[in-house]
Amino acid sequence: MSAPVLRIDNLESFYGPIQALRGISLEVREGQIVTVLGANGAGKTTLLKTVSGVMDPEKGTVKLEGTEIQGSEPDSVVDKGMVHVPEGREIFPLLTVAENIQIGAYTRKDGDISDDVEMVYSYFPILKERHGQAAGTLSGGQQQMLAIGRGLMAKPRIMLLDEPSLGLSPLLTEEIFEIIARLNKEQGVTMMLVEQNAAVALGVADYGYVMELGRIVMEDDAGVLADSKDVQEFYLGISAEESQRGQRRWKQRKTWR
Amino acid sequence: MDFLQLVISGLANGCVYGLIALGFVMIYKATEAVNFAQGDFMMFGAFICLGLTNTAHLGLNFWLAVPIAIATMGALGYAVDRTVIRQMFGQSQVAIVILTIALGFILRFAAGTIWSHEPVSLETPFAGQSITFGGVVLGVNEILIIVVTVILTVLLYFFFSRTRLGVAMQAASQNQLAAYYMGIPVKRIQSLVWALSGALAAIAGILFAAKGAIEPNVGLLGIKAFAAAAIGGFGSLPGALVGGLIIGVVEQVTSRYGITGLSQIAPYALLLLVLIVRPGGLFSQTQKKKV
Numbered sequence: 001m002s003a004p005v006l007r008i009d010n011l012e013s014f015y016g017p018i019q020a021l022r023g024i025s026l027e028v029r030e031g032q033i034v035t036v037l038g039a040n041g042a043g044k045t046t047l048l049k050t051v052s053g054v055m056d057p058e059k060g061t062v063k064l065e066g067t068e069i070q071g072s073e074p075d076s077v078v079d080k081g082m083v084h085v086p087e088g089r090e091i092f093p094l095l096t097v098a099e100n101i102q103i104g105a106y107t108r109k110d111g112d113i114s115d116d117v118e119m120v121y122s123y124f125p126i127l128k129e130r131h132g133q134a135a136g137t138l139s140g141g142q143q144q145m146l147a148i149g150r151g152l153m154a155k156p157r158i159m160l161l162d163e164p165s166l167g168l169s170p171l172l173t174e175e176i177f178e179i180i181a182r183l184n185k186e187q188g189v190t191m192m193l194v195e196q197n198a199a200v201a202l203g204v205a206d207y208g209y210v211m212e213l214g215r216i217v218m219e220d221d222a223g224v225l226a227d228s229k230d231v232q233e234f235y236l237g238i239s240a241e242e243s244q245r246g247q248r249r250w251k252q253r254k255t256w257r
Numbered sequence: 258m259d260f261l262q263l264v265i266s267g268l269a270n271g272c273v274y275g276l277i278a279l280g281f282v283m284i285y286k287a288t289e290a291v292n293f294a295q296g297d298f299m300m301f302g303a304f305i306c307l308g309l310t311n312t313a314h315l316g317l318n319f320w321l322a323v324p325i326a327i328a329t330m331g332a333l334g335y336a337v338d339r340t341v342i343r344q345m346f347g348q349s350q351v352a353i354v355i356l357t358i359a360l361g362f363i364l365r366f367a368a369g370t371i372w373s374h375e376p377v378s379l380e381t382p383f384a385g386q387s388i389t390f391g392g393v394v395l396g397v398n399e400i401l402i403i404v405v406t407v408i409l410t411v412l413l414y415f416f417f418s419r420t421r422l423g424v425a426m427q428a429a430s431q432n433q434l435a436a437y438y439m440g441i442p443v444k445r446i447q448s449l450v451w452a453l454s455g456a457l458a459a460i461a462g463i464l465f466a467a468k469g470a471i472e473p474n475v476g477l478l479g480i481k482a483f484a485a486a487a488i489g490g491f492g493s494l495p496g497a498l499v500g501g502l503i504i505g506v507v508e509q510v511t512s513r514y515g516i517t518g519l520s521q522i523a524p525y526a527l528l529l530l531v532l533i534v535r536p537g538g539l540f541s542q543t544q545k546k547k548v
Binding site: 052054073075077078083084085086091092093094099102103104106107150154 | 421424425427428431432434435436437438439440441442
């Protein structure tokens with residue numbers, strides 16, 4: 001088994017007095033896509049923010065290839081090889097598409113940047129077509145592609161993806177996830193993927209964690225998770241039995257409660 | 258001819274306002290704070306140059322004093338952000354506004370104590386020289402102001418659009434959080450923006466002092482530059498320059514042809530008019546965030 005690229009131990013994070021992460025431990029191995037599922041407010045985004053250094057944890061460790069990085073500034077985290085593609089795209093609206101992509105390579109000093117620009121364009125041909133346009137004028141799906149492409153430019157050892165499906169049509173979501181899977185296979189980009197859309201996330205992931213209220217409540221291979229009754233019921237929306245006027249539902253309990 | 262001369266003199270004044278306004282806008286864009294000491298930065302930069310070059314003080318060569326004054330103000334801008342403003346990170350806008358106003362008071366007092374409260378003029382090698390050009394008499398200082406401003410505009414344009422640091426500054430001002438995520442050291446970039454606007458203020462101050470006497474309260478003309486920035490659409494660099502030029506010309510023209518006192522209110526009347534007709538300013542870059 002390959003060594004973990006990212007290992008998180010007992011991570012705790014607060015917003016003021018409110019504890020958002022209640023001791024999270026997980027690991028992401030080389031070449032894997034690991035997904036973290038959960039509903040709104042489960043702490044998924046907080047987890048990514050804490051890992052990438054935008055928020056500082058109260059307790060616990062984050063190890064990137066064996067080096068502890070918790071509490072360090074985001075720019076040094078990017079430099080060490082972890083890039084965070086934030087939720088809701090967050091592109092630079094008045095810069096052109098090409099400038100947005102260039103900014104992704106800000107921390108790099110090597111000379112292969114132009115090759116990687118071509119690599120990004122080969123995965124997202126629409127960005128090449130629109131390279132001179134202000135990024136704010138792109139559609140939502142194109143902005144998401146731009147955000148992913150910009151993240152790739154940092155040549156990360158691991159990429160954190162926060163809800164790439166947010167606000168996209170099912171068709172576009174599928175398209176983006178296809179590209180994510182290809183990037184993982186062809187470029188060997190290790191990914192940690194946070195999603196509400198469990199169906200598509202489990203479709204591309206190797207391993208999955210389920211988060212609820214700041215805790216990890218389940219973890220397993222993606223295929224096993226997709227087949228588990230709880231995940232099916234609560235995250236995939238498949239009912240086990242026909243319910244009569246929904247009477248059964250209130251009694252239904254999650255196995256981890 | 259008379260009118261043309263007025264316009265050129267107005268443009269020269271306007272360049273100074275525009276340069277101060279540029280400083281306002283750059284800091285506003287990068288940090289979302291307004292530096293109300295920008296006018297006093299200008300005054301202080303002018304006094305540093307004056308203190309270095311005037312015979313009553315150190316008597317250095319003018320062309321040596323200028324870069325020293327610019328560099329000193331750049332360093333001062335950096336230091337102010339690094340030591341004071343950054344500590345206020347996350348505080349309300351009002352707190353930062355009051356802080357910068359206080360900073361202005363300190364600079365005014367310091368300048369008065371070091372170099373006197375009396376109006377003094379900067380001794381430049383080109384003082385009093387003029388060129389007659391087709392019946393129009395142009396002061397060398399006025400031509401120099403316009404030329405320097407044009408050169409600075411071109412340089413700044415290339416800096417912001419072509420260099421890695423300039424593009425990163427734009428990125429950090431458009432989306433601070435995303436800049437963080439991309440590994441741009443946002444805090445250092447903000448300090449550098451303060452340094453840049455400090456240096457710009459020094460240039461504006463030296464140009465201004467080359468035109469006439471300065472005294473420590475001259476920084477209050479920063480208010481006019483503020484109006485220029487607002488007319489241009491706070492947040493737009495070309496807008497700030499154009500706003501400055503408009504105010505400079507309007508001021509000169511109204512003082513020649515208007516009734517007494519009109520030239521003093523004209524810039525602000527114009528500001529009100531622009532705010533009523535185009536609330537975003539002439540060159541507003543409005544961006545609505547999509548969810």
